[in-house]
Amino acid sequence: MLIGGQPTRTIWPTAEGAVEILDQSRLPHEVVTVRLEGLADAAAAISEMKVRGAPLIGVTAAYGMALAASEDPSDPALAAARARLTATRPTAVNLAWALRRMSEVLAPLPPAHREAAAWAEAFIMANEDVAACRAIGEHGADLIGEIAARKPGETVNILTHCNAGWLATVDWGTALAPIYVAQERGMALHVWVDETRPRNQGAALTAFELGQQGIDHTIIVDNAGGHLMQHDQVDLCLVGADRVTGAGDVANKIGTYLKALAAKDNGIPFWVAAPGSTIDWAMDDGVAQIPIEERSAHEVTHLWGALEDGTFGVVQVSAPGSAAANPAFDVTPARLVSGLITERGRCSATAAGLRGLFAEA
Ligand code: MRU
Numbered sequence: 001m002l003i004g005g006q007p008t009r010t011i012w013p014t015a016e017g018a019v020e021i022l023d024q025s026r027l028p029h030e031v032v033t034v035r036l037e038g039l040a041d042a043a044a045a046i047s048e049m050k051v052r053g054a055p056l057i058g059v060t061a062a063y064g065m066a067l068a069a070s071e072d073p074s075d076p077a078l079a080a081a082r083a084r085l086t087a088t089r090p091t092a093v094n095l096a097w098a099l100r101r102m103s104e105v106l107a108p109l110p111p112a113h114r115e116a117a118a119w120a121e122a123f124i125m126a127n128e129d130v131a132a133c134r135a136i137g138e139h140g141a142d143l144i145g146e147i148a149a150r151k152p153g154e155t156v157n158i159l160t161h162c163n164a165g166w167l168a169t170v171d172w173g174t175a176l177a178p179i180y181v182a183q184e185r186g187m188a189l190h191v192w193v194d195e196t197r198p199r200n201q202g203a204a205l206t207a208f209e210l211g212q213q214g215i216d217h218t219i220i221v222d223n224a225g226g227h228l229m230q231h232d233q234v235d236l237c238l239v240g241a242d243r244v245t246g247a248g249d250v251a252n253k254i255g256t257y258l259k260a261l262a263a264k265d266n267g268i269p270f271w272v273a274a275p276g277s278t279i280d281w282a283m284d285d286g287v288a289q290i291p292i293e294e295r296s297a298h299e300v301t302h303l304w305g306a307l308e309d310g311t312f313g314v315v316q317v318s319a320p321g322s323a324a325a326n327p328a329f330d331v332t333p334a335r336l337v338s339g340l341i342t343e344r345g346r347c348s349a350t351a352a353g354l355r356g357l358f359a360e361a
Pocket of ligand 1: 092253
């Protein structure tokens with residue numbers, strides 16, 4: 001998608017055998033790229049959230065394995081690389097999915113052939129992610145089109161949480177891809193952007209990418225959504241996912257569950273967009289089984305941003321000395337999810353619905 005009118009991706013390999021990423025920890029204030037020279041850089045980029053969002057975490061991990069194979073393609077070195085990358089962030093299952101796929105490709109090969117194979121596979125995975133997200137966009141735009149048809153001549157108001165746009169993937173995004181395709185199809189849209197405390201991925205990243213794409217949007221505090229839903233100002237809630245169980249429970253950024261509850265109470269459709277790589281077929285009880293990342297309390301008590309004098313800085317927003325807790329994700333039970341949008345089409349948030357699209361999984 002576009003930054004300054006230029007088509008841009010979030011991650012790409014360089015001719016010199018490194019990987020470049022857009023540093024999302026500096027957005028929206030600075031557009032800078034960072035070069036990942038080795039496995040350690042890739043692991044740090046994920047854990048420090050220079051890259052984030054479930055599909056992009058997976059693709060970065062795949063490139064991390066390629067960087068590792070360039071350093072040492074032996075079995076013990078690749079096993080250690082996989083363990084190191086696995087430990088970076090626990091909730092998005094795309095990470096484990098990507099690492100398993102890389103291991104399945106690399107393990108049967110003689111070590112001398114692994115470096116080239118790893119780079120090739122990571123590149124394929126990045127392009128597959130782009131294609132999957134574009135397909136999610138097409139299927140999701142059909143849904144938006146159905147809502148638009150029920151209010152001809154009026155704007156469709158969509159509420160989203162966190163950032164599940166192109167910055168969370170290689171390109172296009174998951175929850176925002178339908179919005180971009182709907183824009184291509186000429187629909188009138190407005191997006192309510194939850195700021196998404198504590199890291200503000202909505203206010204910083206979703207608002208940035210919607211603005212770059214010329215989509216009408218308004219940032220709201222996280223607690224405003226229920227009020228807007230009660231007053232007919234939301235036609236559709238559309239969010240991404242970090243893990244979807246085989247039964248349709250959805251882990252996504254903390255606060256998603258509360259939006260789903262409010263949507264249910266107000267009869268507003270609540271849809272989740274995610275590629276097949278986000279489905280964890282080994283789990284069927286999201287609340288009990290999905291690991292929830294606990295992040296630093298410092299993210300709750302302090303904020304980074306642009307100061308009024310144009311410099312950047314960190315300010316403390318909490319009472320000094322108070323304890324803070326920072327669970328980064330929550331689980332929305334399948335019963336609150338109107339449906340799932342995948343690259344293979346739409347389905348109910350049920351085991352039968354998912355199996356209908358992914359029979360081979
Ligand atoms: O902590 P983050 O920024 O990695 O969390 C991202 C989200 O929760 C997204 O909604 C999710 O990964 C879907 S990305 C297409």
